[in-house]
Amino acid sequence: MNFREKYPALQNYTYLNTAACGLLSTKTQRVIQQATQQYAQQGSVGRDAWFDELSAIRQAGAEFIGVSASEVALINNFTSGIYQIAQLLQHHRRVLVVADDYPSLLLPWHLLGFEVFTVAALADGRIPLEAIEDNIRRHNIEVLAVSHVQYSSGFRLPLAALSAIRKEHDIKLVVDATQSLGVIPINLRETPVDVLIGSGYKWLTAGLGNGLLYICQSLHAELSPKVLGFGTVGSKVSFQEVNRMPFTPDTLEAGHCNFFSLFALKQALSEIREIGIEAIFEKVIQLRHQLQESLPDKIKLISDYEDENSSSIVVVDAPAEAEGQLKAQNIITSTRPRGLRISPHFYNSEQDIQQLYSALADLR
Numbered sequence: 080m081n082f083r084e085k086y087p088a089l090q091n092y093t094y095l096n097t098a099a100c101g102l103l104s105t106k107t108q109r110v111i112q113q114a115t116q117q118y119a120q121q122g123s124v125g126r127d128a129w130f131d132e133l134s135a136i137r138q139a140g141a142e143f144i145g146v147s148a149s150e151v152a153l154i155n156n157f158t159s160g161i162y163q164i165a166q167l168l169q170h171h172r173r174v175l176v177v178a179d180d181y182p183s184l185l186l187p188w189h190l191l192g193f194e195v196f197t198v199a200a201l202a203d204g205r206i207p208l209e210a211i212e213d214n215i216r217r218h219n220i221e222v223l224a225v226s227h228v229q230y231s232s233g234f235r236l237p238l239a240a241l242s243a244i245r246k247e248h249d250i251k252l253v254v255d256a257t258q259s260l261g262v263i264p265i266n267l268r269e270t271p272v273d274v275l276i277g278s279g280y281k282w283l284t285a286g287l288g289n290g291l292l293y294i295c296q297s298l299h300a301e302l303s304p305k306v307l308g309f310g311t312v313g314s315k316v317s318f319q320e321v322n323r324m325p326f327t328p329d330t331l332e333a334g335h336c337n338f339f340s341l342f343a344l345k346q347a348l349s350e351i352r353e354i355g356i357e358a359i360f361e362k363v364i365q366l367r368h369q370l371q372e373s374l375p376d377k378i379k380l381i382s383d384y385e386d387e388n389s390s391s392i393v394v395v396d397a398p399a400e401a402e403g404q405l406k407a408q409n410i411i412t413s414t415r416p417r418g419l420r421i422s423p424h425f426y427n428s429e430q431d432i433q434q435l436y437s438a439l440a441d442l443r
């Protein structure tokens with residue numbers, strides 16, 4: 080497949096930065112353009128049809144992670160989703176997080192007055208499952224909130240292991256899948272969690288301002304809506320009437336959404352499904368191995384993990400100026416707290432890794 084034609088940014092850059100921002104395909108860009116053009120030309124005329132389309136987008140998202148559409152809400156980004164979840168879970172008190180996880184996953188629990196306990200990652204970024212379990216036991220944890228893949232190290236906590244911990248300790252498991260959704264296969268029928276949230280603009284290649292939020296069916300009965308709006312209550316206007324509404328995830332979509340961005344999500348999901356998530360995963364594993372094996376001697380691999388703990392994020396101990404020096408050669412990466420982050424996706428090639436390798440070898 081000629082990805083350079085489909086993803087125009089590849090004509091400008093050796094793009095190894097999907098962990099920061101995934102690329103938009105020409106087709107997805109066109110979907111956004113067509114919808115904005117229709118809006119400009121027709122105003123409210125097409126709006127009802129757009130609302131009708133939302134259930135198809137939920138359905139596509141649900142199928143992608145092996146759940147039912149009634150368990151999925153469409154969101155603007157991860158942060159808005161996790162705040163909604165933290166509010167919904169306020170009848171629980173004790174939360175366990177990983178100390179240097181993504182800030183948006185850490186902050187809501189503090190802000191909303193939970194008792195927050197932390198488990199530290201080791202110096203190389205590993206997060207031992209035993210440490211998680213030990214903390215759960217010692218602090219009588221009720222909610223475990225973790226990233227599937229850590230943004231700064233690329234360390235992956237296998238969902239099967241997290242799911243087993245959830246069952247063993249009878250806790251609520253909240254997973255941030257922003258750094259895995261679209262690149263690592265996720266099937267929640269096989270590895271149940273309570274909540275999973277992913278922004279669409281990275282590995283899902285869905286552009287900005289969209290995401291998926293999953294809440295498992297068995298949790299719905301213990302939740303009550305924290306946000307009520309027209310999107311939730313429709314034509315019911317008396318508070319007494321709406322206050323007794325049962326919770327369903329789509330009640331989180333309380334106001335008008337950014338349809339353009341959600342149409343992009345649907346298109347991107349269908350493009351990813353067309354290539355196949357298993358094929359995508361295999362390709363990034365190959366690229367990761369190539370990258371790890373070809374690192375110049377002077378560059379140390381930090382994310383040196385077993386396959387089951389690896390992702391499509393590779394972190395190396397390069398000099399602080401590396402990101403800028405690579406960018407000057409149109410090679411795009413990111414510096415993060417643990418080092419230089421290199422994050423190839425299915426649209427990258429072996430040549431991209433070779434170019435990076437030569438540029439790294441030449442670094443001063």
Ligand SMILES: Cc1ncc(COP(=O)(O)O)c(C=O)c1O
Nearest residue numbers: 156157158181226230255257278
């Ligand atoms: C683990 C993780 N979660 C979430 C996000 C993004 O959150 P949001 O979509 O709210 O900007 C990022 C972005 O880097 C991330 O790495």
